[in-house]
Amino acid sequence: MKAYVNPNTISLVYNKARALLELAYPPVCSLCLARGDSGYDLCRGCRDDLPQLERCCERCGLALESRAQHCGGCLRKPPPFDLTVAALSYRAPVDRFVHELKFQGKLARARLLGALLADAVANRATPLPELLIPVPLHPRRLRQRGFNQAAELGRVLAHRLGLPLDHRILSRTRETPPQHELPAAARRSNVRGAFRLRRSLEVRHVALIDDVMTTGSTVREAARVLKKSGAERVEVWVTARA
Ligand SMILES: [Zn+2]
Ligand SMILES: [Zn+2]
Known part of the structure; x- marks a missing residue:
């Protein structure tokens, strides 16, 4: 039983x-x-x-000079995700917190960054997503690191916001060099075809969770797979936007 x-x-x-x-x-x-x-x-x-994001594109979180709603890139070619929530700007000391979480295994940083992201998400009038999905690591990288920082953040968010979290539904099938080691132009092709859905998606509104968004290539590819699998609305939630 x-x-x-x-x-x-x-x-x-x-x-x-x-x-x-x-x-x-x-x-x-x-x-x-x-x-x-x-x-x-x-x-x-x-x-x-803590360094805040002042004016930024509603869709991808990119810092904007003007009061425009969207950046030029999103107007020309909208990404497969609909909205980005970034808690903070990727500057000191936030960059150090992320580094300590990811590369020094300080899991207490997930509690801090997750709490700040939960606060950023909670201040909204629109409905929350039905499911939280952390950006997965390739199994080999997961074994090396011992944890997935996005899943750790997701756990804090799920607890604080009372939302379900599924860290198994999306998998990383191809091992790719770390995005931060590549120039911007190479990042998109680096993650192309890297994600796969393990089972069918039963909800229509989801949020992808990640630690930092730089060019957005990783979440773009993950969101593309989710949209192809029936998601109608994909949000991106990151603790920091570079
Ligand atoms: Zn203090
Ligand atoms: Zn944009």
Whole structure:
């Protein structure tokens, strides 16, 4: 017989455990060592000082000079995703947080970056997606790293926003050199055909989760596969936009 545990019970136990833990070890701001806000690892002041994206393209998150809604690139050739939510600009200290998460395995950074992204998403009037899908790593890279940073962020988002997360539905079938090692022009062909859906998509509105968006080639390719598989609306949620 399959054991059934009410998710509300899990959440209650988790919140109680966290409250107790925070009583014993109060959160400390990772930037100024003052007392941090619960669940952020940053104090209010340092959180307010993080680099924000001022004006940007609604569709791809690219910084814009004018008050235009969309960038020239999206007007000429709209990407397969419909909207980008980027919590912050990819500048110090956000770049360091992402680096520490990805390359030093500091998983606490996923909690911080995920919480900031959840805040950016929560301030909206339009409906939230039905499913969160982290951008997958190739199995070999996943074995090397031991975790997928996008899935770690997804877990925090799912918990904070109460949305389902599926880190298995999309897979990376081709191992590709890391995008940051390639010039912009080569990035698109690098990820072409790299993703595949493991089973059919049962929802129409999804959000792809990733840590950083630079040229957007990776999420573009992943979104293309999701749209081809029946998604009507694909959002891209990233902690930072370069
Ligand atoms: Zn601080
Ligand atoms: Zn754009």
